[in-house]
Amino acid sequence: MTLSFPLTQNPAPATDEAREAILANPGFGKTFTDHMVTATWTAGEGWHDGGVVPFGPLQLSPAAAVLHYAQEVFEGLKAYRHADGSVWCFRPEANAARMQRSCRRLALPELSTEDFIGSLKALVSADEAWVPAAGTGETSLYLRPFMFASEAFLGVRPANEVTYSVIASPAGAYFSGGLKPVNLWISTDYARAGDGGTGAAKCGGNYASSLAGQLEGNEHGCDQAVFLDSSTHTYIEELGGMNLFLVYQDGRIVTPEITGTILEGITRDSILGIATELGLTPEERRIPIQEWKDGAASGDIVEVFACGTAAVVTPVGELRWDGGSVNHRTSATDDKVAVAIRNQLLDVQYGRGEDKHGWMTRL
Numbered sequence: 307m308t309l310s311f312p313l314t315q316n317p318a319p320a321t322d323e324a325r326e327a328i329l330a331n332p333g334f335g336k337t338f339t340d341h342m343v344t345a346t347w348t349a350g351e352g353w354h355d356g357g358v359v360p361f362g363p364l365q366l367s368p369a370a371a372v373l374h375y376a377q378e379v380f381e382g383l384k385a386y387r388h389a390d391g392s393v394w395c396f397r398p399e400a401n402a403a404r405m406q407r408s409c410r411r412l413a414l415p416e417l418s419t420e421d422f423i424g425s426l427k428a429l430v431s432a433d434e435a436w437v438p439a440a441g442t443g444e445t446s447l448y449l450r451p452f453m454f455a456s457e458a459f460l461g462v463r464p465a466n467e468v469t470y471s472v473i474a475s476p477a478g479a480y481f482s483g484g485l486k487p488v489n490l491w492i493s494t495d496y497a498r499a500g501d502g503g504t505g506a507a508k509c510g511g512n513y514a515s516s517l518a519g520q521l522e523g524n525e526h527g528c529d530q531a532v533f534l535d536s537s538t539h540t541y542i543e544e545l546g547g548m549n550l551f552l553v554y555q556d557g558r559i560v561t562p563e564i565t566g567t568i569l570e571g572i573t574r575d576s577i578l579g580i581a582t583e584l585g586l587t588p589e590e591r592r593i594p595i596q597e598w599k600d601g602a603a604s605g606d607i608v609e610v611f612a613c614g615t616a617a618v619v620t621p622v623g624e625l626r627w628d629g630g631s632v633n634h635r636t637s638a639t640d641d642k643v644a645v646a647i648r649n650q651l652l653d654v655q656y657g658r659g660e661d662k663h664g665w666m667t668r669l
């Protein structure tokens with residue numbers, strides 16, 4: 307049975323002036339729309355009580371299992387306004403499928419693809435005024451579906467009561483400073499995920515475990531940390547919230563293969579899908595960190611970029627580690643491949659380019 311999401315209007319929505327002021331300069335993840343989705347799952351009963359309700363604090367017992375054992379997953383995708391005023395989402399069925407995989411790993415109940423997309427449609431239809439106008443740069447409405455163990459119970463077992471919610475947040479650039487390259491720190495003290503762990507799931511715990519590495523990076527003047535495989539500390543995995551691509555002089559673009567410890571990014575997969583259209587040769591394999599250091603120093607690696615829904619495609623400037631650094635960028639006009647891929651993706655997402663792969667869904 308499909309879930310329905312009837313609307314309970316927010317009696318005190320943001321004024322038009324307040325909303326427009328936020329949309330003029332949204333930043334990332336700081337402000338939220340007037341409504342949110344909620345639904346409940348109970349063991350034996352399944353999903354019920356779907357709705358779109360006023361955005362506000364959740365009622366949660368201090369004994370809710372998520373607060374103790376982190377039984378939680380989330381997703382991230384964006385709603386884009388096209389020039390004709392319509393609102394679209396990029397590959398939402400891929401986010402639905404990834405959330406189902408994450409749920410299986412975290413022993414949470416799955417939400418069907420139909421209900422997942424239905425919940426996005428219900429929220430965006432209630433808060434359509436919050437989707438930034440077309441032609442306002444790269445602004446969009448970031449959608450954050452999430453699911454957590456809301457049962458008040460301190461025994462360690464999968465919860466019998468689970469809450470699903472979607473909130474929405476107007477989004478500009480993830481990194482303040484626009485398309486400025488980011489500097490990365492190689493984290494050797496910390497790993498993000500290990501074999502058999504939850505690295506491939508989009509669950510809060512992975513982000514909690516990435517923060518110490520990110521802090522260490524910040525202390526060394528870097529924006530983000532690069533995590534290596536936890537068993538040999540040799541191979542590149544990903545950043546705390548983004549996948550990585552290395553661009554070689556001969557036109558290869560290489561990204562770490564999926565090993566079960568990195569997130570299967572939908573942007574990563576889309577880039578692998580469009581690379582040949584841009585005359586590039588995509589490659590997925592294990593990449594020793596030494597290959598990056600050497601390639602950047604010799605000029606064999608001409609660009610590196612990070613990718614993800616929030617950051618789209620963001621060039622990497624310097625790579626630093628304990629005792630050294632390399633910078634493959636020589637001028638601000640570099641990053642030709644990153645910029646070409648970024649524009650190709652954005653053109654599809656904003657309806658300016660042909661959607662050859664059928665990636666867009668109208669909300």
Ligand code: PLP
Nearest residue numbers: 547548549569571572573614615
């Ligand atoms: N890796 C991590 C750890 C992430 O959090 C994200 C962001 O969602 C990505 C990669 C990129 O995934 P996607 O392109 O699906 O947003």
Ligand code: COI
Nearest residue numbers: 382383547614615616617
């Ligand atoms: C995204 O890109 O959607 C993410 O979830 C990354 C980060 C904001 C956690």
